[in-house]
Structure formats: C-alpha cells, structure tokens
Amino acid sequence: MVERTRLVFRSNTNKFIAIASWCLLGLGVIAAFLTGSPRGLLGLVPIALIAFGIWELFWRPRVDVDDDGVTLVNQFHTIGIPWAKVVDVDTKWALTIVTPDRRYRASAAPAPGAVTRPNMTGAARTGRVSDGSIRKADAPGTDSGDAATIVRTRLQAMAEAGTLPIGEAATTRVTTRVHWLSIAALVVLAAASIAITYG
Template identity: 30%
Template sequence: MGATQEFTSGYGRGLTAAAAAIGLIALVAVTVQDGPGEALRALPLVCLVVVVVGALFWVPGVEVSDGEVVVRNVLSTVRIPWPTYREVEYGWSLVVRTADGDVTAFAAPRASSTARMLRAGRSDDPDAPTTVPPDGPVVRSLRATAESVGAAIEARHDALVRAGHLDGAERVRVELGLTTTRRVHVATAAAVVALVALSGVVLATS
C-alpha cells in the first residue's frame, strides 16, 4: 500500500559519527606517542564511549509501515501491530497509545515552539500533516520530531482504515492474541557491561 517510513535523528547520527572519529584519532595519537600497548589499554574506554553514544543517539528511531509501528528506544525495541494501536499523544516526546499500554518514542522529542514558528507555512515542514508515500523503497527522514512522526503514524492509520485493512481490527486482535512485543537490546547491554569492566581493570592497573 505504501512505503515504510523511517524516522531518526540527523543530529544523533552526526554526534555518533563524531564520537567514533574522535575515538579513532585518540587511539592513533596514543599509538604514535606511547606505542601500541598503551593504545590497546585505551581501547576499551574509547569503545565504551562510542557504544554508549551510539545507543543513546544512533539506535533510537521509529518505523511506520503497513503492518506495524516499530519504536526503537535506547534499551529496547517495541513492535506495535496496527490492531493494537489507539492514538498518538504529544508530551515531551511522542507517546503511542496501544491496547497494551503507552509506548514513548525516545527518538521523537517535541519540537520547540520557536522551531515550530520558524517552520510555519513552509511546504517542506516535516511537522505538517503528511500523506502515505507510494509503495517503493524505504523513505528515510533525519528530522524526527513528535509532530512529524505522529503525523506519519496518523496518516498511515487513516489510510489503512479507508482502505478497509483494519475492518474488525479489535476482533482480529482478540482472536489472534495480537499484542505489542518488546525486545530488550541484550547485546548492547552486554557490550556496555563488558567494556565497563575492562575499562575498570585498565584504570585500576594504570
């Protein structure tokens, strides 16, 4: 029916890339000045910083498709099938209300009043009401705000309703036992714990 829309933060992606670049430069500088051994000792701390920054600013995002809404937060990813969707609400960040409870989208903060005024009336305003993009490749946006993501979710839901794809959605939800699902980012958490431990060992033996 329509292409999948992916919303992430361009600022967050840039910040993560900058952190990785700075970490690499620091390792090269340590290698040149103090040798590969010291660079190896600094590696866990550099990796820890990059992983944490990436988890906070690169990973979070929201995907809107014909089948579901996917909310990727720092610690977990929540999949919201359309029959469980209820509405969106605009707090400090976007909140997606579902039959199973509320899901806050860390990647979609509320735009400031100043930013909204500056963009008012612009045809390319990402916070303006949107339509569903035609079926095709994934449509990506690096300007995720509560308003832009919420508008995309509402537009997709309205289109699915008009097309009849959500007729009897509540009955289907109950009969099939559809619920929102949450997957914890175990690999990221394990990497952080391991890198913290290694960094602690390095600092303790320095």
C-alpha cells in the first residue's frame, strides 16, 4: 500500500544563502532605524526589494510530491505534473520531470557543480549507474539526487501498488501558474527603490 503523504524538498544550499542574506539585510534594517532620519527610513524600501527577491529566488523554490503528482515551485512560476504524465526522472542539469510532451526542470534541485563530485559505487538508492558508479547528479546528498530519490520512490511505490495511472497521459494536463503577485510586488519595489535612489 502506498503511504499517503506529501513530501517537500528544498535545497539546503538555497536555504543557507537565503538565511545568511537576510541576516546581513537585518543589519541594514537596524542601521536605517538608528539614523532616525526620514531618508534613512526610506532606505528600507531597497532592503525590502532585496529581501523579497531572495525569498522568490532562493527560499520559495521547492519540489512537492504527493498522491496527485509532482509540483515544481520555481522562481516566478509553479508547474503541476500529474503522475499520469511522468515518463522519466532525469538529473543531468537539475531534477527534471520528463513527460511525453516536454521536460520540466526544478530550480530547487540543481545538479552539483564541478567542485562537488561524490565518489560512490552501487545503486541501492537511485538505480542510476554509469561505469559502476552513481552518476554525480543522482548521488545521495546532492540536491538533484535527493529530490530525484523522493520522486522515484513514490513513483515505484505507486507502480507496485497498482495505483499509478496508466494510459491517461493524452487526457491529462500539466498546469502552469505564474506568480503574478510576486512579479508585481518586485516591480513596485524596484520602481520605488529607483525613485528613492535617484529622486
């Protein structure tokens, strides 16, 4: 029986970047209040722009896996991919869900760079082997590898339980939702920041 749970994956690297950046911005907020001047307080607007941008770029991206399918929350848009559409899971450049129509990449789970090259053997966790070793992007402990494991494990469990939709790809749609409110907020904050800086 497939465990009915919702699993959420976020990149630890992205979370670290976001938290560290917000801590630095916090010093800017303190400095703005310490000035006590209206001009200093106006400096909070560019800080808000940067803080919100960090949230959208680094904190918001995630991969959700549940009974309905895989949801890729990327910068500025969210893609919902039902299980009936999933053909393969790839990790060459990032976690990528392959469908009959196209490939959808998750910005929350990039493949490791040249500096990070796990040297692992066997395929107990991912089943992705090349020349006796796990492909770098599939290795446990990498963003792409860990996210792919979550998706593949659920996909395999549904297939074994007989709950994976078969033959429904043609009638099933992938949904895309643009984060219009976030885009609008960034545009407004950017315009206000420019006006404050050059006004």
